[in-house]
Amino acid sequence: MIETQAKRNIRHLSPQELEAYFQEKGQPRFRAGQVYEWLWSKKARSFSEMTNLSKDLRAELEETFVLPALSVDTSQFSSDGTVKSRFRTADGHLVEGVLIPTEDRQTACVSSQIGCSLSCKFCATGYMGRKRNLDFDEIYDEVALLNQQAEVTYGKKLTNIVFMGMGEPLLNYKNVLAAIERIGAPDGLGMSPRRVTVSTAGVAKMIRQLGDDQVRFKLALSLHAANDKKRSEIMPINDSNNLKALVDALNYFYKQTSGEVTFEYILFDQFNDSLQDADELVKLFRKVPADLVNIIEYNPIDAARFSKPSEDKIRQFMDHLTANKVNARLRRSRGKDIDAACGQLANKA
Template identity: 75%
Template sequence: MAVVKQNIRDLSLQELEAYFLSVGEKKFRAKQVYEWLWQKPVQSFEAMTNISKALREQLAMQFSLPAIGIDTTQHSQDGTIKTRFRTFDGHLTEGVLIPTDERKTACVSSQIGCSLSCKFCATGYLERKRNLNFDEIFDEVVLINKQSVEAYGKKLTNIVFMGMGEPLLNYKNVLMAIERITSPEGLGMSPRRITVSTAGVAKMIKKLGDDQVRFKLALSLHAANDKKRHEIMPINESNNIKSLVEALNYFYKKTKNEITLEYILFNNFNDSLQDADELIKIYRQVPADLINIIEYNPIEFAQFTKPSEEKVEAFMRYLEHHKVNARLRRSRGKDIDAACGQLANKG
């Protein structure tokens, strides 16, 4: 039976130091290896060039380094790049680089598949295989950052956890990944440039508040009353709008972090002025900075369609008339199924 090696990235710097001392090496080797793992991340022991070949071979015999690799990439006409990643155990997940003049944003996944079955989202029709480990999420960011530098000459400015899966159902790994991404011993990115988007797990939103996280939070609302929300998002049965309003207020009281409400417009479902009224009522109950009104991107499994431009404009005008800070988010990467709600591991 094959021996399962320990993932070297599960070790802290102190644990690495203890390992090197135990095999008769100098303590400073730990810092060298730690830098290769988190500050200038490599995907193999072989790439750790300031360490002797013998020591690299010894590390490879003792530990694993199960980095995520790139399976395929697709380039959109608008500059968006979608990447399908392959994990060490052969699973597939996706991430997207969304470039604009002002910012370069990585949209990353937190799970392989999803268990929430939202009716409008392609990922919701996939089975959830497993959570991504914290170092796999970190790898997504590293690889998308590399793409950004190569394609646009600029590093990532923002990260959104809006890819495949529900981040708050992989709570520990998502927070550990963010800790590595924001740590000075990691990528050193500001937590204020990171947004975690949730379909709404009230208990875990409160836990984010208790844990005093420093990143931004987005709630995927998409319907402004329980009847409609339950129809498209089964999670609403156990996390209704009232419980989410309470959780968001608790989160804000504890952290003072920015909150955004996400609202996809579906034709003849949630796009009337009465729907806008109900949305405004929720907005008034929550310390939200912004409502992102999102263009719907049709998927083959769902019956939903986009509203007409006139209806979208009327909806936006109504919100603005009522002094709501709302922004219409146009989709990027639609031609390569990289837009919001379209990630489904298609080649």
């Protein structure tokens, strides 16, 4: 049996690689520029759209390469204006992204993996397991499609991107960084990396790598407990990436980049919402050059036993942080009625 070689994804070729391909085929070098423009500036979804190429050349490209693209499978609209979209990959997987509109922002919450391998006990995605990483061009498609939704629905372009959807971004390191580079490119979306936040459950080695790579986007740590015992109970990754390792890695990241660091902390009733928990958070905050703690409302999921604290408990927790000069902000959930809020993404229509 003769094995056929898998076709390459043409969007994975650099301009130089495209030039080399066309030169090998006896085509002028400017063809590479035309094709690259179709792929990124004009966002072509098929070779047949490349109308300034001959039919024969388009057929040859079709025979040699694939041009897989994400498509919108379905969208749900929340009563608060949030839009959750389920995207379908070329190989049939489903992954979700969310458009979160406010008065002054249009934020895209994007996924980096199909599912997740970290099994955080409060997160619906963690109960799915990981199917595969998203390629950089698939992540880019997510953002481009959410930007299109923002323009159609609200008449505004995206202002911010947060990697807080499905998956652990630092376990798909190269694709996430390549996607952010493409999003910021003039022939991409032209968005400054300062408007991008990457959220991690805490992969110390890769946080250090971010520092070595001198990234310019913002970094958020999904903390959710400020002592190792509690954090390991809800986030198994803490067994191999404990708080000391994370504190050291975050300080290294800041030393290398001077980049902003934010803590994300979901409040769970009678688990991490006491004044002692708040005090532990204060002490940890002082060990890291963090500029902000986002206190997040818990959003219930079917698989987990957690619940949201009372408003009084939340207020007491926030007051303790403020009294101890911690810059803390309470983040109210958006899109809960369509399972689009923090921790709820699980391809549930």
